[in-house]
Amino acid sequence: MSKANKTIGWRIGRTLLIIMGILLLLLLALFIYLVQLSKIEPPTITDRSADQLQRTEVSDSFYYLNNNWFHVSRSGLYELYVEGKPYERGVINGKLTKELVQRQEDHFSAQIEKMIPSTFYRHFLKYFIGFFNRDLPNQVKEEYKAEIYGVSQAASEKYGYIGTPYQRILNYHAAHDIGHALQTMALVGCTSFGTWGSHSRDSSFIIGRNFDFYVGDRFADDKLIAFIKPDSGYGFMTVTWGGFTGAVSGMNEAGLTVTINAAKTDLPPGSATPVSLVAREILQYAGNIKEAIAIAGSRKMFVSESFLVGSAADQKAVVIEKTPEALDVYDPNQNYIICANHFQSPELSKLPSNQEQIAESASAYRYKRVQELLAQAKENTVEQTINILRDTRGQQGADIGLGNEKAINQLIAHHAIVFEPNKRLVWVSTAPWQEGQFVCYDLKKVFSLRGLKEEREIVDSSYLIPADTLMQTAEFKRFLQFRAFKQRILDGGIVAPDSIVASNPSYYHAYVLAGDMAVQLKKPAEAIRYYRQALTKEIATVQERKSIEDKLKKFGGN
Template sequence: MRIVKKILKFLAWFLGILLLLLLIFCVYVWKVSDVKPPAVQDRAVEALQRTQLDSTAYVLGNNWLRKSRYGLYEMYVSGGPFERGVINGKLSRELIVSQEIAFTHQIRKMIPSEGYLKFLKYVVGFMNRGLPEHVTDEYKLEIYGESLAASDSFKWIGSNYARQLNYHAAHDIGHALQNLMLVGCTSFGAWDTKTESGAMILGRNFDFWVGDEFAEHKIVSFVNPTTGHKFAYITWGGFVGVVSGMNDQGLTVTINAARSRIPFDAATPVSLVAREILQYAGNIKEAVAIAHKREMFVSESFLVGSAADHRSALIEKTPDTLAVYDPAADHIECTNHYQSDLLGAQKLNQEQMQGSASVYRYQRLQELLQQQYPLNPAKVAAILRDRKGLHDADIGNGNEKAVNQFIAHHSVIFMPDSLRMWVSTAPWQMGTYVCYDLRKVFAMQGLGTDHEVADTSLNIPPDPFLQTDEYARFLLFRKAKMNWMDKVKVGSGAFVSNNPEYYDAYRLEGDYQASLGNADRAVQYYKMALTKEIATVGERLAIEEKIRKINKAKAGK
């Protein structure tokens, strides 16, 4: 009896200590999740108010926001860090709110549990506990300024400032934790003999999808900071990081995700490293120096084009290593794996090359470039819009192995020597590519009237594919897929009949038949999927596992 009492007493003490430690940990997580905004010396800019020119244009001093007839929002912002942020917020507050609604709507669809969402709030806060230490004071002030325009409706996630700061690391967190490859992009550059004029030209697809709503309100932002270079980049409401941009020195930067380890602490978000490069680098050497001094917690490739150097290079960076890949040629290509001698043999990179769609897409990109040399903007657009597989094989519309995966948030073409860039319009990269001349935009003294600021005479027209029956059927397939993902009823044959060469159409049809209890038909569709061009090894293994499970269940009856 004494032994039992001692054991119970020990267990009581043990559980008490465990609960105390858990309480201390929870308090710690709550405290580190509560990010404090930076101190601001002069808040006079907060008193300024925007003036409405018409239903789609606002001005605030020399700063402005307008919606073009092509559906792109265009914004010009100038001044110091906090001033830029506040002006950004005042001009684009509706876009900031709608963007957060779109983002959180998709998150709620992915994670419908309120309790789990609250739990994840603190998990993300804990993972990002060191984030402010890795963001420069300039960018913290700018993010704080624009966060003042954010909606209080989302305080269940965190304070306005904490949310906006953390959103800049959202890509990094998601990509690193699950290697979701939400940013599985394609980019390339050419110059000298590989272009019609000898001038440098670069193209990129930013294949980033967090729901269709997220890509509805793209912003082409022109920034005139008090320090550094003037620059333009493609963004969305509330986001001051850079994924695709060019500065007034003719330096461009785009990012391509690589396979990463699971992080244990925060570091500088990739988009803010790219932003710093764009704002403060005038050539490749300066870009490398900036990338080298910033610690990151995911792996990424930065394709940097430089008018000053008349060439492009890849800055390949992991949390602990940096390498520069220079092809020593007049062209360069990048998908989602490293190419340098230093990082190419890395274990994670080899796994990425063997298991993902990256190498196949890289080979297809090279094939397309060989067909199109010498390049001009229209030819670059044709490459970025290409839907086929190697040797022009029909691999289905939406396949990750294609350059055009029909998920692009935006697509962009740069000509650094002339400071021109072409930005795609909906749908995906298939609509008009609108041309902007940075020299002309930055020479504007405010927006006196609401007028087009793009150089529309140089626009690239929409892809004729949009007028075809095949495109109409792809939209039907995609609608059925979205409905299926949202647990909305779909009809039999909605997948395969509308996208017959796409392996995922058969996988989806197999899942649909399995949900109805039609095991034999499900297996037939899964086996058909295996005969098509499957994007990744993981997806092939997942389909094979579905077949094994069904066969095992049938054998057990």
Template sequence: MRILKKILRFFAWFIGIILITVLIFCFYVWKVSDAKPPVVSDRSAEQLQRRNIDSTAFTIGNNWLRKNKYGLYEMYTSGTPFERGVINGKLSKELVVSQEEAFTHQIKKMIPSSSYLKFLKYIVGFMNRDLPAHVTEEYKEEIYGISLAASDSFQWIGTNYSRQLNYHAAHDIGHALQNLMLVGCTSFSAWDTKTENGALIVGRNFDFWVGDEFAKNKIVSFVAPSMGHKFAFVTWGGFIGVVSGMNDKGLSVTINAARSSIPTGAATPVSLVAREVLQYAGNIKEAVAIAHKRKMFVSESFLVASAADHKSVIIEKTPDTLAVYDPNKDNIECANHYQSDLFKTQKLNEEQMAGSASVYRFQRTQELLQQNYPLTPQKVANILRDYKGLGGADIGVGNEKAVNQFVAHHSVIFMPDSLRMWVSTSPWQMGAYVCYDLRKIFAMNGLHQDVEIADENLNIAPDTFLQSDVYRKFLLFRQTKMDWMDKLNINVNNFVQNDPQYYDAYRLTGDYYKAHKNYKAAIENYRIALTKEIATVKEREAIEDKIKECAKMSSNRK
């Protein structure tokens, strides 16, 4: 009996120690999950007031925000880091709030459990506990200034500043934890013999999707910082990181995700590395030096085009190592795998090349470029809009193997020599590409009336595909897919009838019949899907597993 009491006492102490350890850990995670804002000595910018020109155009001194007739928001900000952040937030406060609403709404759709969301909040907070140490004071102050305009409705996630800071690492964490590849971009550049008049030109699709609402309000942001170069980039409310941009020295930066391992600690978000390059580099050598000194969360490719060097290279960077890929010719292409000698035989890169859509899309890009040399802005737009497979094959509208996957947040064309950029308008990259001349924009002395600032005579017209029956059918297919994902009632025939060459139409039809226990029909559709051009090896394996599962369920019912 005495021995039993000792054993019970031991276990009581043991369990007590575990509980205390868990409580201490939970308290620690809670403490570190909310980042503290930077200390700002001059907060006079908070007293600035927004003036309305009309319902969609506002000014603060020489800074302004307006919505153009194509649906793009255009914003000009200047000043010190905190000052331009405050001005950004005051000008675009409705966009900051609506963007966070769209983002959190999509996250809740992806993770409907409120308890798991709270748990995930602390896990992300713990992973990002050292994030402030990897973000420069300049960018922390700018983000803090914007956060003052954020809504208090999202305090369940964190403080306004903590949320806005962590959103800059959201892509990196999601990408690394599950290799979600929410970003599967395509970019390319050409110059000299490959372009009209030898001009340097860049084309890119930013194929990033976290819900249609998230992509609704795009901002073309023009920034005149107190330090560094003036620059323009495509963004959204509250986000100062760069995914596509060009500065007034004729240096452009675009980013393409690569396969990554799970990070062991915080580092600088990719978009803030690209932002630093854009703001402080005037040539390729300076861009490489900036990228080299920053430790990153994930692996990424930076396509850097430089008017000063009259060429483009790809900076390939893992969390710890960097390589520069220069093909030593007058064209370069980038998908989602590495090409340099240092990284091309890396295990993760080989897995990416073998299992993803990256190599196929890369080859299709090369094929389209060969067919369109010498390049012009119009020809670049045509390539970025192409939805076919190799050799022009019909692989279904929306296939990840195509250059145009109909998921692009935005598409951009840069001409660094002339400081012109074209930004796509909805839907995806099929609407008009609006042309901006950075020299003219940065020469403006404020916005005194609501007028168009784009070089409209250089705009690229919407694609005629938008008037086609194929496009109309694709929209019906896509809406049915969205409804199915939201667990709404659908007409299952809308899948195959409206996108008959797309493997996913048959996969979705199979899923529908599987859910309704019609295993024979499910297997039939899954098998047809396997005869189509499937985007990734994992998707093919998932369909094969579903066939086995349906066959087993069908036999169990007999």
């Protein structure tokens, strides 16, 4: 090589090293920037006397602390009563439910590890969420930051690599929103509805909902029925989990109910007030629909959501529909209301994204199925409401397989709940999903148990609704086998394709899994047969149908 060429080569090499050095410095600067952004300082608390409080353990299923108490019901549900100022009630909540707070974080972290096996990508996700939620503290009321900070004192120290306890617990309140945004093309759909006036027996006002938020089976094991008596606003109840102070389903002392349903949304540019904290604020401070609308309108959100709000004061329910840019209200002007995962209000229903949601998701199908069942329940009751929430069939009673997203009951619910706002009664499902018995709580009676010091059952046994008879059927037992097969496949195991299909023969996804397994077993002809059979079944979404068609093309089918 000539001296000139060596000189050119040396210069190119030096330039490349300089470029690489600059890139490494930029990456380091980005990393430092993300680390700094992911840091969230806790609120300043002037009175921390609650830190010194200690719970009294009466038994392994009942604790109390001053006027607050925690109970494990015979139904398997956990029950909590907490009162006081924001930081105080947060600390007391954490002290009474410490085991639940830590266990739920274990469950949540285990599910994240399943979804994202790579340690590197999990750490990257941490900084992505930190960047995404960089403005979160500015979007949360001081009252709720103080309460969350109080609860966070009970969090485990073993997840310090993710963030401080306060950072983690605060960020978990945005988990619903982030999960909603990231899987916007494949929403798992919640369903809610209500009847009143002539559509209910004795003109009862009844609202029911399924909360289909799935973060693994263990996440739903420790449902917490929380009764909160804050120092300002109304006392209220919610169905929640350890460490979570927001609301997804609840009713307050004024007979106002709130449930949330995700709608189609674009990936947002950054954080805003988590949906659950908007719902919580409505529960705590709204006594009627007008006040609920005002609160929802005062908060910026970064995902699209529907709030079904029922009001004893107004004797009806409406859906407050909200996007990051706009708010509209759907008033059915009739004696029933239905809410799935698409907008119905005059303006937001016209959005192109909403029209796409109606055309391509399972939302409209479930909506029509509720309409069918409400037409049959002309004088609706609590029992009929629960039967609708438990319905696993398709339109006109079609067998669409157990677990289908087009069913009202997809057999994944964290909980199902039914309210009678006029009577301040609420029924909550017990495991599994909404198949177990529904137990009833009387808000007026529970709030009178302030200062409870001895263990007792607080459910109203006279209103107990028995478990679903579906659980005694061979079909249900096969479905449990189907779920076990799915888990084995996720864990990298092998299952005979025909066994998968036999476990849930009316469900399109059973044939998809069988086809995928046949591909793994290097049997493309069998895979094509299973994929073709899947296309003859009731497929939940347009996207899933396209995915099956693409698999067929890949292996020479048509």
